[in-house]
Amino acid sequence: MPSPSNAQDYPPHVELLLSWDGFRETGKNRGWLADKANRFVGNPKGSPYCAATVSLALDSAEVEYPTVRSGLAANFRTRESVNAKNVISGKDSIGTGWIVVWQKGRSIYGHAGVVVDVVDKRHIREVSFNTSCGVDGSIRDGDGGCVKLRAINPLDYFGIRWFTPVRYPPPEDLSFFSWWRIFCESWPSPDSAYGKFDVRGLI
Numbered sequence: 001m002p003s004p005s006n007a008q009d010y011p012p013h014v015e016l017l018l019s020w021d022g023f024r025e026t027g028k029n030r031g032w033l034a035d036k037a038n039r040f041v042g043n044p045k046g047s048p049y050c051a052a053t054v055s056l057a058l059d060s061a062e063v064e065y066p067t068v069r070s071g072l073a074a075n076f077r078t079r080e081s082v083n084a085k086n087v088i089s090g091k092d093s094i095g096t097g098w099i100v101v102w103q104k105g106r107s108i109y110g111h112a113g114v115v116v117d118v119v120d121k122r123h124i125r126e127v128s129f130n131t132s133c134g135v136d137g138s139i140r141d142g143d144g145g146c147v148k149l150r151a152i153n154p155l156d157y158f159g160i161r162w163f164t165p166v167r168y169p170p171p172e173d174l175s176f177f178s179w180w181r182i183f184c185e186s187w188p189s190p191d192s193a194y195g196k197f198d199v200r201g202l203i
Helices: 012-019 032-041 050-060 084-089 176-185
Strands: 099-104 110-120 123-131 144-151 158-164
Touching: 012 050, 012 110, 012 123, 032 050, 032 123, 050 110, 050 123, 084 158, 099 123, 110 144, 110 158
Parallel strands: none
Antiparallel strands: 099 110, 099 158, 110 123, 123 144
């Protein structure tokens, strides 16, 4: 699915994740972004990196909530998370920037991404990594990152179960370095769908 237009304003963590859209692995769970994300959360190289990439984006954007920085998707389910069933029923609403948490059965395993746009009560566009970007393939064990249309089917064995809100501190609480880092890290790399130069080495 094509990336959203640059003309739309997104929260900094979403902008950063979108700038990484188009990343492709150079080996099993390897590549500059996968390695950087896993290093950030303390996971070995070659580990699954969907949640680690979300954590890296949240930290780089100095998100206030959630405070979770983890390589395990299940850890993004917090006390403020909204059950996907309530989203479908209309009891709760979600928005751009919310964290999406998949769960595999009743296990601790799953997948994590971030909402780009809410299409309707049963569909979102989300950006995530360590996923398959074609029509078919694994949700949680793919070869890169992209924006995809996702159905909210919490009854699926491996389905979206939770959405977690994201909050920022007041603008005056963000340091100049923070804004500069967000700007630099969100500047797309050569393998991004945006096709600009790579400044990841500046940070």
